[in-house]
Amino acid sequence: MLTLIAGVAAATAAAASVDTSPKPGGVYRLKPGIYVRKDVACKTAPNAAVRQYDGRGISSAHTRACRARILSRTGDRFEVSQSCIDAGAGPAPRFTERQTIRIADALTFTQTMRGKGSTYRYCPAYMLPAGLREAAR
Template sequence: MHNTCKRWAAFAMLMAAAGMAAAASPKSGGVYRLKHGIYVAEGSECRAPANAAIRSYDGKGISTAHTRACKAKVGKRRGSVYTVAQSCIDAGAGIAPRRIQHQQVTVKNSSTFTQDIAGNVTTYHYCPVRQLPPELRQAAR
């Protein structure tokens, strides 16, 4: 299996293990007023994003392809801007330590957010399940 396929398969298994269920209309809410599901960085396409461009929101926190079980603790909120300390297990799979990362999340609407981590600002948009690559689509069902 090609390395890219292996990474997609690992990420897809992660999303399935995290309970990323797809519905006709995704659940919204939790820590942030966002749809639950897969997001990709601005400039990336839903059908073929790089692992580094993928974020997953489950209502508790925003995970990457290399983190899981993220939990955001809101320190301060001003309107749609959240200053948080987010703790995540620092590995996509297997045993790993939980790490805390400080960040600012700005929720633009229920399907778009901006994440600022140490001055690195990236905007992400929600991907409907039908637009995801087969590996992620399968895990999201």
């Protein structure tokens, strides 16, 4: 009986040590990392279905260095003005866009811009395509 309990404790400790990514936090209290649209598999996600949360804002494959400024908050709903550099890489101007972000939990959010919303869920690095794994770390 004691061996079984020790084995369970060791297995629990090992499982807890697998996820070394940052804990939820930042402007939205989401887990920093890669999010994929809910209707798309993590391992086959095209760029258009991917968002990255870094604690300061939510970027896409075509934006970077995004910074969200909260205009108002009602429960899990944030009205924000988000400023991003308008390119995935290289020089580009910064633009600002109004968005509504609804946080379901620390691993799921809905982003609405110009009346269109999509729900995204967190994808751990090991579930992502090889090209996105490094960005998730």
